[in-house]
C-alpha cells in the first residue's frame with residue numbers, strides 16, 4: 017500500500033522534473049533585425065511561466081518559436097524531446113502537443129463553436145466524430161460555455177470567443193499551452209472570466225507559458241516570471257521576488273511604468 | 278417642446294422599458310409619394326417615364342404575343358401574319374437550335390445525359406437535401422464519364438483491342454487496388470491515394486473504350502444549345518479547380534519553380550484575347566503533335582477556354598486568399614493541421630466564400646464567351662442562329678432568332694446570378710440570430 021503511494025510520488029516528481037522545453041543559445045533575426053538574442057530557457061513539466069516586458073521586446077516571437085510559427089536561425093529548441101528543425105513531420109508532431117491561444121482569438125469564423133473544437137481531433141488525431149464532440153462538450157463545460165456550442169464565433173462576445181479558443185486548444189490534449197496576451201484585446205469585465213479559466217487550467221497541472229501583464233494572475237499562478245527587453249531575457253524570478261524586489265534597473269523601470277496606471 | 282418627448286418622464290430613471298420602433302405611415306400611396314412624387318421634378322420624370330412605357334410596352338407585347346405567328350414552314354407563312362413575331366421559325370428549327378446536327382434517332386442520349394445531370398446536380402447545389410455527399414461523389418467521379426460515353430459513344434483505344442493486353446490491364450487494376458488497400462491498412466496516405474487513384478484512372482480508360490456499347494457520334498455533329506452547354510459546363514467545372522491551384526501556386530513562395538510557372542501561365546493567358554487563344558489551340562497545337570494525330574476541335578476549344586478562364590479565376594481566388602488574415606493559418610497550424618488540411622478546411626472555404634460574386638461573374642462571362650467558338654468553325658447556339666437567319670427559306674427573321682438566343686443566355690446567366698446570391702446568404706455566418 018505504502019509502496020504504491022511512494023511509486024506514484026516518484027512518478028509525479030519524475031514528471032515534474034522532466035525538462036519539457038529546452039532552449040539553448042537561440043537567436044532569431046527578421047531580415048537584419050536581431051529580435052531574439054542568446055535565449056536560454058528550460059521549462060519543466062507542469063511549470064507555469066509568465067513572460068512580460070515592453071512592447072517590441074520579442075515576447076510573442078519567443079513563444080511563437082516554441083511551436084515553430086517562427087523559425088529560429090541559431091541555437092536549439094527541443095520540445096518534448098523533439099528538436100525543432102525544418103522537418104515538417106516533426107513540426108506537425110510538436111504542434112499537436114503544443115496548444116496556442118492568441119491575442120486576437122483567431123477562431124475559424126465559418127465553423128460553429130463545436131466544429132472549431134472538433135476540427136483538430138477529427139482531422140489530426142483521427143478521432144471519430146461523436147467521440148470528438150463528446151470530448152469537446154466537456155471542454156466547453158470547463159470553460160463554462162457549453163450552451164454556445166452551435167453558435168458561430170461572430171455571434172459571441174470577446175471573452176466568450178477567447179474561452180472557445182482555449183477549449184479548442186485543449187481538445188487536442190496538449191502537453192504545453194502557450195498564451196500570447198490572451199486578455200489584452202478584452203474589455204475589463206471579460207478579462208476576469210478568461211483569467212478564471214486559465215487559473216483553473218493551471219490547477220490541473222498544465223505546463224503553461226503566458227505572455228501577460230496581468231500581475232494578479234502572475235502572482236497567483238506563476239512559478240516563475242521572466243522579464244524580456246530588446247530581445248534578451250533580462251531577469252527571471254519567482255513572482256513575489258520579481259515584483260517586490262526586482263534586481264535589474266530595466267525591470268524596475270518597466271514595473272514602475274505598468275504600476276503607474 | 279417636441280411632442281415625442283412627452284412620455285420621456287413617464288418612466289423612472291433606470292427603468293425605461295424597451296419599446297417598439299415608431300410606426301410611420303404605410304401603404305401603396307405612401308410608397309408612391311416617397312419614391313415617385315416626392316418633388317416636382319421627380320413627378321415630371323415619373324410622368325415622362327410613364328409616357329415612354331406607354332410608347333414601348335403595347336407594341337412590344339403585340340409583336341411578341343398579340344399578332345405573332347406560331348406555325349410556319351418558311352418565311353412566306355410569316356409574311357402572311359400581321360407584322361408580329363414569327364415564332365413558327367423557332368418551332369420549325371427547334372431541334373437544330375437545341376442539338377445542332379446530332380443524329381436525330383440518337384437525341385435520347387444528350388437528353389438522358391441532361392436528365393441525369395439535373396437529377397444528380399440539384400441535390401448537390403441545394404445542400405439542404407439529405408444524401409448530398411453521395412450525390413456529389415457520383416457527380417464528380419462517375420457522371421463525367423457516363424455523360425461523355427452517352428454523348429460521343431466509345432473512345433477506342435488501340436491497345437484495348439488486344440485481348441492479352443486487356444488481361445494485363447485487368448491484372449494491373451487488381452494490383453493497384455491491392456496497393457491502395459495496403460496503404461489504407463498502414464495509414465499511408467500517399468500509397469492509398471496513388472493506389473486507388475491510378476486504379477480509378479485505369480478503370481475509367483476501360484469504361485471510355487467500351488462507351489456503354491453505343492454507336493459513335495462525332496463531335497462535329499455537336500451544335501446549338503447542346504454544344505453551348507457542353508462547353509460552358511465543362512469549362513466552368515474544370516477551370517475552377519485549375520484556378521484554385523494556380524492561385525495557391527502563385528503564393529507558394531517556398532517553391533519558386535511552381536510559383537514562377539503559375540505566374541507565367543496566369544499572366545500569359547490573361548493578357549491574350551480569348552479569340553487568339555482559340556485560334557492557337559486549333560492551329561498551333563496540332564503542329565506540335567506527331568503526323569496523323571489530330572485532336573478534336575471541341576476538345577481543343579475546351580482546353581483553350583479552360584486555361585484562359587482558369588487564369589482569370591486564379592486572380593479572383595487570389596483576391597480571396599489575400600483577404601484571409603494570417604492568424605487563421607497560424608491558428609490552424611497551432612492545432613496541428615498541415616498545409617493541405619489548413620488550406621482545405623480553413624483558408625479555401627473562407628476565401629472562396631468571399632469571392633463567390635467574382636467567381637460567378639467569371640462563370641457568366643465564360644458562358645457567354647463560349648459563343649466565340651464560332652470563329653473556329655463550331656456551331657454553338659449563336660452560330661446556328663446566325664446561319665439559320667441567312668437561310669433563303671427564313672430570310673428576314675433576325676429579330677426572332679436573336680431574341681430567342683438572347684432569352685436562352687439570359688435564363689442561363691440569370692439563374693447563375695440568383696443561385697450565387699442565395700448561396701452567399703446561406704453561407705453567411707456573421708449574422709447574429
Ligand SMILES: Nc1ncnc2c1ncn2[C@@H]1O[C@H](COP(=O)(O)OP(=O)(O)OP(=O)(O)O)[C@@H](O)[C@H]1O
Nearest residue numbers: 046047049051069070071072073074075076077078
Ligand atoms: N514578421 C515580422 N517581420 C519583421 N519584424 C517583425 C515581425 N514580427 C515582429 N517583428 C518585430 O520584432 C520585434 C519583436 O516583436 P514581438 O511581436 O515579439 O514583440 P512583443 O514583445 O510581443 O511586443 P508586444 O507587446 O507589442 O506584442 C518588434 O520590433 C517587431 O516589430
Ligand SMILES: [Mg+2]
Nearest residue numbers: 075076077197
Ligand atoms: Mg506580442
